[in-house]
Amino acid sequence: MQAALLRAARQVSGLSIQSIYEAYPDCVIDVKAEQAALAEAEVLVLQHPFYWYSCPSLLKEWIDSVFEFGWAYAGGTALKGKYWMQAISAGGPAEAYRREGYNHFTIEELLRPFEQTAYLCGMIPLKPFLIQGARAQTEGSLLERAGEYALLLERLKEGRFPERHSSL
Amino acid sequence: MNTHGLLGRVVVYLSAAVVAVPVSAFLGLGSVIGYLAAGMAIGPHGLGLISSVEDVMHFAEFGVVLLLFLIGLELNPRKLWQLRGPILGTGGLQVALTTAILAVALRGTGLSWNMAWLASMGFSLSSTAIALQLLRERNLMPTPAGQTSFSVLLFQDLAVIPMLAVVPFLGSAEASAGGDAPWISALKSVGAILAVVVVGRFLVRPVFRVIARTRLREMFTAFSLFLVVAIAALMQAVGLSMALGAFLAGVLLADSEYRHELEVDIEPFKGLLLGLFFISVGMSVNFDVLLARPLEIAGAVGAAVLLKAAVLLGVGRWTGLKGRECVVFGLALSQVGEFAFVLFGLGGQLGVFDAGTQAFLVLTVALSMLTTPFLFMADQKWIAPRFNRKGPTGIVPGSAASEPVQTKDGAVIIAGYGRFGQVVGRILHSRGVPTVFLDHDPNQIDLLRKFGQPAYYGDVRRLDLLHSAGAERARLLVLSVDDMETVFETARLVREHFPKLPMVARARGRVDAYRLVNLGIPVVRETFHSGLRAAELVLKELGLGAYEARRLVARFGAHDESRMRAAAALADDEKALISLAHEGRMELEKLMKGDEEQGRAATDDGWG
Ligand SMILES: Cc1cc2nc3c(=O)[nH]c(=O)nc-3n(C[C@H](O)[C@H](O)[C@H](O)COP(=O)(O)O)c2cc1C
Numbered sequence: 001m002q003a004a005l006l007r008a009a010r011q012v013s014g015l016s017i018q019s020i021y022e023a024y025p026d027c028v029i030d031v032k033a034e035q036a037a038l039a040e041a042e043v044l045v046l047q048h049p050f051y052w053y054s055c056p057s058l059l060k061e062w063i064d065s066v067f068e069f070g071w072a073y074a075g076g077t078a079l080k081g082k083y084w085m086q087a088i089s090a091g092g093p094a095e096a097y098r099r100e101g102y103n104h105f106t107i108e109e110l111l112r113p114f115e116q117t118a119y120l121c122g123m124i125p126l127k128p129f130l131i132q133g134a135r136a137q138t139e140g141s142l143l144e145r146a147g148e149y150a151l152l153l154e155r156l157k158e159g160r161f162p163e164r165h166s167s168l
Numbered sequence: 169m170n171t172h173g174l175l176g177r178v179v180v181y182l183s184a185a186v187v188a189v190p191v192s193a194f195l196g197l198g199s200v201i202g203y204l205a206a207g208m209a210i211g212p213h214g215l216g217l218i219s220s221v222e223d224v225m226h227f228a229e230f231g232v233v234l235l236l237f238l239i240g241l242e243l244n245p246r247k248l249w250q251l252r253g254p255i256l257g258t259g260g261l262q263v264a265l266t267t268a269i270l271a272v273a274l275r276g277t278g279l280s281w282n283m284a285w286l287a288s289m290g291f292s293l294s295s296t297a298i299a300l301q302l303l304r305e306r307n308l309m310p311t312p313a314g315q316t317s318f319s320v321l322l323f324q325d326l327a328v329i330p331m332l333a334v335v336p337f338l339g340s341a342e343a344s345a346g347g348d349a350p351w352i353s354a355l356k357s358v359g360a361i362l363a364v365v366v367v368g369r370f371l372v373r374p375v376f377r378v379i380a381r382t383r384l385r386e387m388f389t390a391f392s393l394f395l396v397v398a399i400a401a402l403m404q405a406v407g408l409s410m411a412l413g414a415f416l417a418g419v420l421l422a423d424s425e426y427r428h429e430l431e432v433d434i435e436p437f438k439g440l441l442l443g444l445f446f447i448s449v450g451m452s453v454n455f456d457v458l459l460a461r462p463l464e465i466a467g468a469v470g471a472a473v474l475l476k477a478a479v480l481l482g483v484g485r486w487t488g489l490k491g492r493e494c495v496v497f498g499l500a501l502s503q504v505g506e507f508a509f510v511l512f513g514l515g516g517q518l519g520v521f522d523a524g525t526q527a528f529l530v531l532t533v534a535l536s537m538l539t540t541p542f543l544f545m546a547d548q549k550w551i552a553p554r555f556n557r558k559g560p561t562g563i564v565p566g567s568a569a570s571e572p573v574q575t576k577d578g579a580v581i582i583a584g585y586g587r588f589g590q591v592v593g594r595i596l597h598s599r600g601v602p603t604v605f606l607d608h609d610p611n612q613i614d615l616l617r618k619f620g621q622p623a624y625y626g627d628v629r630r631l632d633l634l635h636s637a638g639a640e641r642a643r644l645l646v647l648s649v650d651d652m653e654t655v656f657e658t659a660r661l662v663r664e665h666f667p668k669l670p671m672v673a674r675a676r677g678r679v680d681a682y683r684l685v686n687l688g689i690p691v692v693r694e695t696f697h698s699g700l701r702a703a704e705l706v707l708k709e710l711g712l713g714a715y716e717a718r719r720l721v722a723r724f725g726a727h728d729e730s731r732m733r734a735a736a737a738l739a740d741d742e743k744a745l746i747s748l749a750h751e752g753r754m755e756l757e758k759l760m761k762g763d764e765e766q767g768r769a770a771t772d773d774g775w776g
Contacts, residue, residue: 025718050775058715096776103776134772 001089001131001142002049008146009047012153016041020062027061034066035078043083043156044123046114050090053103053110063117072121080122083161085129086114087149093133107132108167115167127165180217184210185443198305200298201541203443207450218451225448225509229410231441232297232506233400234434236325236411239300239318240418241427248419251319254487258316259323262483262501266292266476273475279525282338286515287529289331290508291472293324294501296411297442298540303500306544312489313496320483320501322415328507329409335514356406364399364413368420376426380610380625389433396434425613428606428624432632445506452509453534457527468532473539477502492552499547503540504533579604581642583628583658584649585612588674588694592646597621604637607649629657631665639666647673647689652680659687678732685736693732700725723759727752 009017016037024030038044048055070076088107096102097110107130108115118125129152131137131145152162184206192202210217218224243251270288275281299317300309308314372395379387396414403413421427458465477498484494509530516526579602582589589605596603605616605623616623626633628649639645645662647655655673662669675681675691684691700721707717731752738744 021713021715023714025714090775091772092776101776 001134001137002047004142004146005047005087005089005131005149008150009153011150012157014157015153020058021056024058024062027058029062029065031065031068034062035068035071038066038082039078041082042159043085043126043161044079045085045087045153045156047087048089050088050092050107053105054113055086067117067121077122082123083126083156084114084118084123085126085156086111087129089131089134091134093136094130097132108165112167115165125165127162177218180210181206181444181447185447189443197545198302198541199443200301200446201538203446204450204538207447208453209450210447211451211453213451213453213455221448221451224444225452228441228445228448229506229510230397230400231438231443231445233410233414234396234438235297235300235442237396237414237418238431238434238438240415240420241422241431243419244422245419247422251315251322254316254319255323258483258487259320259327261486262320262479263292263324263327265483266479269479270472270475273471282520283525286335286338286511286520290511290515290529290533291476291504293328293505293507293511294321294476295503295505295537295540296321296325297445297506298503298537299500301442302540302544303496308496308500311493311496313484313493313500316484316487316489316497317500324505324507325409325411325415328510329412331507331511332407332409332514335511335520336518338515338518338520353407357408360402360406360408360413361416363402364416365420367399368417372421373424373426376424376625377610377614380426380429383608385627388429392430392433393437425617425623425625428633428636429626431636432626432630435632449506449509449534449537452530454527454531457531458535461528465528465531465535468528469535469539472504472532473502473536473543476504495547495551499540499543502543503536505537508533578602578641578643579638580644580646581606581634581637581639582646582648583607584647584654584674585609585616585623586648586650588650589646589648592648593621604642606633606637629654629661631661634658634662634666639669642669645669645671647671649674650676650694652676655680656683659684659689663687678735679739681732682736682739685733686739696728697725720760724756727756727759 006017006019009015018034018037020029046055046059048059051057054060067073067079068076071078090097090107092103097105097107099105103110107128111128115125129149131142137145155162185203188206188209189199189202192205193199208214212219212221267285267288270291271281271284274284274287279287299321303309303314303317309318375391376388379391395417399413399417400410403410421430480498480501481494484497489497512521512526512529512533515521516523521529580596581604582593582596583606585593585605585607589607593603593605603621605613605621606626606628607613607616607623608625608627610625613623613625624633624637628634628647639662647658649655649658652675655675659671659673662671671689673684673689673691675684675693677693677695681691681693703724704717704721707720708714712720731748735745735748738748
């Protein structure tokens, strides 16, 4: 699913795309380069599979090292006013992510640490883009969702933002 | 035995030294007493195996010259400038006070003023050879006491020059020493010093470079010796102190990349010649004079040493040496030095002294030298314990208030600055870890020096080079030379002589690595890791993601390392090795199945 999403994103011109598992296989992030790319951007989309109700470890490492003290927070305002969005693929289907379901919590609830990360940096969180139920996806449905994803990115580029996300 | 031929005499000196020095060292008396005793035994007043003391002494004075050259090598101009206060202040005060007090005292015993002045000038000087040897043997050089002693000795070495110049004016005979007018000899002196500076600064290094490139060790040694001898000869020709010239040359070369190699080459010559010098001092002890006037001699020696020590203690206090430091300083310089022989000899020639007085004074000087090692022993036994608490000597070595002569503590020594050592060095440098490079290729050393890195030319298998690179105090040794025999030999040497110094070694291949692993040395196979990187690139070209390729290769690397370690333990057992290899292959196959097959990505299921 991630591959399909990435392919879709690549179709959209004028985006700055970084595949961190390709760029940093030894887990040492080039902090300055990443910060420079962020400074240029208006929207940050974190596209990742759902791993243990969170993001994969290298993406966590990316946040840990790029969102520097004094740059992103604690007096730093480099990310202030920018938009934050996550595009997530998950194994579990949508109905598993509710109180009575298999996973007890909604995805939004589980994403709260990310939401607060955005707040701390003065960023504006947007509603996440989700593909859920990996097993149930067919080639066709996947293509359809990927198309929606491309459209969403297209709109973001033009400044037409989807609704804000807040679980406050 | 014909002891007049050169070989015969050499046999006598060497055998006396080889017998007496180890005995003396064994008894805890240090080497100096051993040499002195050997000299007394073989000298004209002892067994009479050697008759002409003067010739030998003259030759052996060269040991002092070499000693000062080596001291100079450890002091670059900047450090020397930092020491100017102690040298001029403390040294000047000590010489002036001792001379003045002694002169008045000697005049009181009935000597003429001229005799009194010359004698007291000679007595104000201490023995660089004895004092430094004793301080070094006890590892006291880096302490404030050692540093102050050194400064004062340096001043004394300088002070001899004007002293020698005034002897003719004290003599009753016409001043017949030099033919030149004073301004001409002054001009000559300045010219000679300038020549040494120019040669030392600009000429010596290119020549060394050329010689180093020929890789003929003995040429290097020959040129080192030539350099010191030539400078000494030049200095003597213009009437300056040979020792001073050598010291100057040493200072000028202290910053050069050949410093360690020079040290290593000159050291044995210095050791032997200095030994010879002490032997000649022993030989000059005239037992006839001693037996004729035993009480007077003993009184003179006692008074001289006591008075010198008293002045030194006062001066030491004045410069801020405390307690035990001050005692060590006072004792170290309490003897009368070798330059007194020179001064008194000249005084005799020019008629300041009659032969009897001269013999008396020379004997006093020689015996005063004998007292110092015993005073140090007495100090260890009775004085040091009163200042205890700070270790056996009462001084914490290296706790010097002034900068120690050399600070290489905590450095990483990188033996072999090729493509391999370079990487290690650059990373350490960027971390601010002090590094010392050793290499036997002068081109590499040149390159490093251009970038302002401390780098020295030499063969790392030489114990003395390791010593002078500071192996005792280093934090780590990286064995990055490309020749495996050198790696093994150096590793063994270091294990034996610096057991506390950890090492990291480069190995050519697997079998070399076994040997190092079995020595307990962390080892890096030089081509193994570049092979891994290449495999990673290939896997990526074949379509694997960067992260997965990296993980696969890393897993392989870790597996191979642990197999290698296991195999090292069995390196001699062929059968066990084969079964180990078989086992390893199966394990590896399992290990190298990609993430896919390991089931990591097949986890779409199970989340609801
Ligand atoms: C280590 C790991 C942890 C996972 N954790 C979760 C999880 O917490 N919740 C979930 O719904 N799916 C989880 N999954 C399933 C992945 O989210 C799913 O396989 C992925 O989004 C599919 O994307 P892909 O087709 O690009 O591999 C996990 C998968 C892996 C490998």
